[in-house]
Amino acid sequence: MNWIVLKALNEIYNNGFTVMRSTLLSDIDIQFLLDQTGELKLGINRINEGPGFKEFYTKNHLKNFNSYLSFLGANELLTPQIRFQESDIKILMELKNGMDSGDLLPVRDEIIIAEETVRGVSQMFFKNEKYLEKSESLTSAVKTILNIDSLANDKDQQYKYVLQCEKPEKIVLCENLDFLKRPSRPRKHNIELWYAGGKNIAKLKFSGEITLPIYYSCDWDYDGLHIYQIVKKILPQIRLLFPNGASKSIIETEHKSFWKPKGHDDSLSGLDPTFFNDQEKFLIQNLISDNEWIMEETNDLIEMVETIG
Template sequence: MNWVEIKALHKLYTNGEVKINQTLDKSPVFKNHQNALEIERGRKSFTRNDIFLEVYERRYLKDYEKYAAFLEGEGLLKPQLRFNKNDIDLLIQFKQGIANGSLLTRRNELEEAQESVRGFSHMFFKNDKYLDGKTLLIDAINTIFDITLVDNKSQQYLYVLQCKDPNLIILCENGNFLNRDKIPRANGYELWYAGGRNIPKLEYTHQIRRGLPIYYSGDWDKDGLEIFELAKQKISDLKLLLPNGISKSINATDHKSLWKYPEAPERLSGLKPKLYNEEKTLLIIELIKKNHWITEEGNNLKVMIENYNS
């Protein structure tokens, strides 16, 4: 049973009805209760009877309250959350183990060994590939243990699009621009791709910069700007390029990076205000108000550089 099913069962308990979605349509949990407890299935929703109330309170209510409190406390209650029950139980055990000290030695060993995602998965989950692609779960583990598990992809070197006579460097959040060499090479832009959030390696780039100015190009969403802030901790003179692409609806594009505090856009989604000038601050506020984002690949590198230096 995953969090979508757990949450839906609770909504059925509290509201008497829950809309059928793709997950619930295929859910063995709902199918079993439908047969055993006479949950009624309509065309668009499930409804419950009094028998369900008694069974839910006996079998599920305490777990829901425990899980909801934990997930909210860890800042994990997001629309895209799909953790299963065993995952949540294990995260709670991790949190308790760190708090009571029983996992501190293991935590220090993981940090010292620069443990990988797959190595951690092999230790604690059913196989070494269990965590592959489960970004939210990996982020939760990193937060609880206060470590950074090494990605299964290489962490130790940059992907670089070189040119004959570079006059500046652009650090790209995504790899898209590195596959489009015409504009950067024609204009003397050397492009670096560190791999999204995988930026610890930037500490070792001083010599290979050759004194060139360096700029950051990325998605203008919560994640992209958070990555900029992390990268700026490693490269203090990193300059943020202002996008020139057209913003898109986060909902319409089924985008997964959601702004925090949409009810208070002036909080800049928890970003650090001192890193953004007035023009960039106003753009972030506008994007939050509209619930929009701007993709990195929708921008023109040359125009961004020219606008920055004009």
């Protein structure tokens, strides 16, 4: 649901109607309220409140809308042109909280030092590396929240991001950025975190001599484990952390990494069995069988490291 729809629903709640627009009539949420529940009604050149709409809106949207409105206004992002998705606003709010708490400052500083690209920042915080390229206003909002003047326009990433600690004893290379945004626990346990940018791992060839034990944390899906195989070829000493988070349905979570169809003698969805021990292969086979995956950030990082250690 985008901001235009969110604002229109709030207008209906406050005024009993909103002006009819094609963008509203084509929205699936508006269509559902019009055609399925009857909580909205079509009028002449407007969309009217229907029976039960106020109760529905109060329960599902009012609190969230007020928080979005307050956030956008406070950060000077509330312009007539914005078309942010609700999920985009939630991410921006999360970034703001991370900046205010200080947890995100090391990542922000690394982005500046590395002269990071739009694609690089997009891959860190949004659905994929191309997501921010579709919206100049959203890219501008991210720069505003992170207090960054500019992002590079090239499409190459040459830097890895490091969450340092005073006396590092271990290194964990993370597929995603989430653990680096929560620095207190890994620092307390003397764990240095690296983030190379998902699939953009060729830069690891230039890491130099690694004297500490190094581990890999990832989504347990096809893409995450496939990336691990490539990382393992670059850093043969790296060890895969075994997850402790709960698995979720790929379909229900609308996840975009799918297990490959099985071949006659393939039980690991095309993954190379020589990269995995028996315990890991057993879990992968179960995930494939149930069409599920394990999100990296649902794991307890410290527990994973201590278990393998």
